[in-house]
Amino acid sequence: MLRLLKKALEVGEATVEYPFKPIEVAQGFRGKPAYDFSRCIGCGACATACPPNAITMDCDLERGIKSWNINYGRCIFCGRCEEVCPTGAIVLSKEFELAVIKKEDMYCRAELKLCRCIFCGEYFETFREIEYVREILEQVGLTKKSSESRVQFLKVCPKCRRHKVARIAALSNWHVDLNGRREENGTRS
């Protein structure tokens, strides 16, 4: 009996004082994905990578908005979003106290503005992503003059871009052969 008491005193208390005092989580603990709205460009890499589809993206073409949604109730804390994020907008924090009473509190939503295509006028990409690409092109060292036309070219949607490139190629190489057909295309569209 005494020996047991002595042993117990030697070992001390094993129980953590958690709810009364904050607990220190292990190094590299993957908790709630902390979202930094000011760094998000809305590229959708995280939504593509997310295994349980906790992160989803949606386009509202009426309002010109791309929305980013996360459901913490579905998140499996794998960290794939952090791995693929090009700007570091999403980082897994150490927060683990995520219990909620209402399901709505587990959701997080962000809305990014979409840019219109300068030719067809349809929404196609977020302003932030275009700005981000422009910034990178500038850093790579494009001259001011050529980057000006490139900036304009960034605001062309993939569909129009394909049309333009095809038209330029056709005009420059097979001007005579395709001249008639080009007009045909023009009338059809």
Added chain:
Amino acid sequence: MEPEAKLQELKAKLKNVIKRSVYVYRVDCGGCNGCEIEIFGAITPVYDVERFGIKVVSSPRHADLLLFTGAMTRAMRLPAIRAYQAAPDPKIVVAYGACGCSGGIFHDSYGVWGGADAIFPVDVYIPGCPPTPAATLYGLAMALDLLQQKIKREQWVEKEVTPVLPKYEGVDPDLAKEIEREARRLSGYLYGRRIAAQYLEFVREKDPLAVDRKVKELVKQEKDPRLAEILLNLHKIYMERVGHDAG
């Protein structure tokens, strides 16, 4: 009295009565048993939920609180309903784990009906895959009104366009990409990104000789041979590129 209001009143009364003696019955509706392991982790002496009187019992007839773990599968929905009906009213229902909250990674499987909330009225959701014993403790304490909820629904709207700048300001993006890729190849995305950021801090100097001196100094001081190796590898990429540009 409205049935909903009456239920709330009964639940408040129940919480008042069971204060320091809460019997928990857990129902596995078709999960991977990770959540069970964490629940049993929570009743070990380290986390010791029994100091709050929370006890895991083996029959739903004794239970005040039902823990539904795992996605609600088609095959387990009837046993889950039986367990729910066997528990005496009023009872507290807790959806446990990512699967219990919303179906988790199995949400689009053919045999899954969603989370526990697809069938039962849930009082508290404890997300996590699996929730750690500390998160379990927090969630159960919240179910018993001992602690307050911490997270809230968040919503951001972009009012005016604010540009996002690339991560490594002032470094050639091609070089930054190559350095980060190599660092991630050698040490994984988490440490790779940190090491790449650390290295690119030096590169910002622009003067290759100064960069070379500083990196060599850092490598000499570094006690972890793995980190020194990675830094040297990154440095090789940088020096090759600089040499190429000069030549």
